Amino acid sequence: MRKSREISQKKSVFSFVVDGKCELWYLQLLKQHKALNINLEPKLPQKKKLQDQFAIVETLTEESEKVFWIIDFDTILKETQEAKKGNKTPLQEFKELYNKTKKNDKIIIVVNNPCLEYWFLLHFEQTSKHFSSYEKLEKSVRKHLADYEKTEKYYKNSRQNIYQKLKPNLPTAIVNAKNLGEFSFDNIKTGITEMYKIFNSLELILIENKQK
Numbered sequence: 001m002r003k004s005r006e007i008s009q010k011k012s013v014f015s016f017v018v019d020g021k022c023e024l025w026y027l028q029l030l031k032q033h034k035a036l037n038i039n040l041e042p043k044l045p046q047k048k049k050l051q052d053q054f055a056i057v058e059t060l061t062e063e064s065e066k067v068f069w070i071i072d073f074d075t076i077l078k079e080t081q082e083a084k085k086g087n088k089t090p091l092q093e094f095k096e097l098y099n100k101t102k103k104n105d106k107i108i109i110v111v112n113n114p115c116l117e118y119w120f121l122l123h124f125e126q127t128s129k130h131f132s133s134y135e136k137l138e139k140s141v142r143k144h145l146a147d148y149e150k151t152e153k154y155y156k157n158s159r160q161n162i163y164q165k166l167k168p169n170l171p172t173a174i175v176n177a178k179n180l181g182e183f184s185f186d187n188i189k190t191g192i193t194e195m196y197k198i199f200n201s202l203e204l205i206l207i208e209n210k211q212k
Contacts, residue, residue: 012065013065014064014201027040053069121140145165
């Protein structure tokens with residue numbers, strides 16, 4: 001009996017591989033504020049190359065129920081433009097890795113185009129406008145978050161952190177993001193954020209736990 005009770009109480013592990021500190025801070029706050037029977041494990045690799053990130057993603061599948069690989073697509077496009085002719089571009093490499101993940105249902109790729117702040121913007125307005133970089137997007141974000149900064153101090157402000165600021169509009173952001181559909185290599189110049197996939201998975205676990 002003790003063994004079966006221990007198994008039923010074991011937490012699901014959701015791991016995250018991110019390529020920026022903003023994503024790391026946001027996920028740390030999500031972990032702090034979400035009362036879930038899930039162990040959220042955000043990781044920021046020291047090496048930022050796509051192949052290195054993917055290697056970590058594959059390793060994490062051995063100990064995780066789900067592994068979310070969060071991608072800022074503006075970085076891939078920027079590095080592709082800067083790539084030397086004749087070499088495989090980051091975009092080509094990402095497409096190969098993206099297709100590989102289709103063979104493993106534990107891996108969920110979350111694309112933000114251009115970046116995480118597009119997800120923040122959708123908490124306040126519905127748009128499909130494409131911004132080529134955060135710098136192009138910044139003005140729109142500041143219409144709603146006037147004091148926004150890409151700093152840990154801002155994200156983890158003791159009076160009201162970024163998650164607390166956005167939480168009242170989270171259902172709106174999820175709907176707005178879903179309405180944009182999924183990322184497609186056939187249309188890479190479209191504003192998109194797939195962060196809703198994380199919250200969909202969290203809610204699914206909640207439902208499953210209630211049914212046990």
